[in-house]
Each structure stands twice: as structure tokens, then as C-alpha cells.
């Protein structure tokens with residue numbers, strides 16, 4: 001998908017400084033979009049924004065914002081609408097993963113609150129700050145597209161990351177509700193990555209531990225890449241997906257259906 005189908009369109013990407021968000025942002029810019037990149041990590045956000053402008057030649061506005069803080073999100077949305085001609089794509093992607101290995105009954109309340117407020121409440125308040133205005137944009141036939149990053153852990157709950165799983169189950173459910181609220185002008189879908197090495201895993205050792213302890217084998221016999229996720233995000237941002245709303249798209253190499261934990265395939269990654 002190489003055409004510049006986002007020419008004249010604005011895109012907002014939360015968690016855009018790093019990992020999947022950075023990859024998605026660059027791909028949108030290369031398709032002609034001007035961007036607002038949102039992240040809590042100011043230094044990385046500045047760096048990524050400059051890199052994307054240099055590579056793509058598109059306008060990239062960095063906005064430092066904690067997506068779990070509704071005042072900051074309201075201010076960020078106001079600035080985004082004033083910097084961009086429109087917000088055609090909202091990529092609700094920022095997320096954290098902490099507390100690997102904690103039994104749900106042993107999770108500290110503080111950890112629960114932190115995960116819920118960034119991953120689930122954060123995506124809700126961002127959707128709330130943008131949704132109604134996106135719906136009124138004079139862009140035909142679809143006025144805007146919301147794309148949420150959920151997770152394989154929201155499709156198959158993972159006992160080793162219980163609160164993270166709950167936040168992602170919530171996102172997949174929330175997408176169905178938002179799709180109803182914003183129909184017929186704005187489509188709302190989620191994508192669910194599987195195991196893609198990005199900074200959220202801190203290091204490859206932790207990722208390997210998580211996969212070993214969860215008996216995870218990917219039928220397609222490799223880890224996911226950032227591009228695997230980018231390609232689905234491009235599809236959801238493109239006219240090719242104009243008749244799709246309220247759905248979740250796994251990008252997991254088949255793990256969710258056949259790789260974990262029901263089938264242990266005897267292959268190494």
C-alpha cells in the first residue's frame with residue numbers, strides 16, 4: 001500500500017514517540033498525512049518528530065501529554081485540531097505493561113489503578129476528546145477513522161499479565177460501543193498485536209520469559225515486526241476499510257487462535 005491516500009489528512013497518534021506508534025506515524029506521513037504525535041516522554045517525542053519530518057517532509061507537531069490526565073488530553077485535542085486541517089485518523093495507541101507475573105489476587109491496588117488509567121481510561125478520554133468533532137468533519141464518505149491498539153492479551157486473557165489483559169479486553173469492548181456512538185460518520189476498530197519486540201518489553205530476555213512461561217508458539221514461526229502492525233493500521237486508515245467498524249483485527253501470527261495455550265507447536269522462534 002504505497003499510494004499517498006492520506007494527502008490532505010491529519011493524523012493523531014498517541015504513544016507516537018516509540019515502538020508501534022512511531023512505526024505507524026512514519027507510515028501515515030509517508031502516505032501524505034500531517035501528524036500530531038502525542039507522548040509522555042518529551043525527549044523521545046522531540047527526537048521522533050524530527051526524524052519523521054526529515055524522512056517524510058510532512059508536518060509533525062509533538063505534544064507532550066499524559067493520556068490518563070483529562071485536562072491534558074482536552075488541551076492536547078484543542079491544539080491538535082488547530083494545528084491540523086482535520087483529524088481524519090486518531091490512533092489511540094499509548095499503553096503500558098507492568099507487573100508481569102502477578103497473580104490477579106496479589107496485584108497492588110496502585111498498579112491496578114495505574115494500568116487501568118493509562119491503558120483503558122486513557123483511550124476512552126482521548127476518544128471522547130476527539131470523537132464528536134471528528135464526526136462533524138466535512139470529509140466524504142467517512143469523516144474520520146479511530147484505530148485503537150488492543151492486544152492478543154485482550155483476546156486470550158493471560159494469567160501472567162492479568163490487569164494488562166483486563167485493560168485490553170476493555171478496549172476491544174469499548175471499540176464496539178464507540179463504533180455505535182460514532183456511526184455512520186466515523187469508523188472505530190482495534191488491532192491486536194501479538195509478540196513484537198518493542199521497548200514495552202524492556203528487553204528480549206523478559207519477552208522470552210513471557211513466551212516460555214506462557215507456552216507460546218507462533219504458528220508462523222517468528223516474532224511479529226513493527227511493520228506487521230503498520231500494514232494493518234494502514235488498511236484501517238485507508239478507503240479499503242470504509243465498510244468496517246466495531247471490529248478487532250489480530251496481528252499475532254496466529255497465536256490467538258492456535259498457538260497459545262491450546263496447541264504447543266514444536267518449533268523454535
Ligand code: NAD
Nearest residue numbers: 015018019020039040066067094095151193195196198200
Ligand atoms: P512502547 O513502550 O514502545 O510505546 C508506548 C509509548 O506510549 C511510549 O512512547 C510511551 O512513552 C507512551 N506512553 C506511555 N504512557 C503514556 C501516557 N500516560 N501518556 C502518553 N504516552 C504514554 O510500546 P509498544 O509496544 O509500541 O506499545 C504500543 C501499544 O501496543 C500499547 O498499547 C501496547 O499495549 C500495545 N501492544 C504491544 C505489543 C507488543 O508486542 N509490543 C503487543 C500487544 C499490544
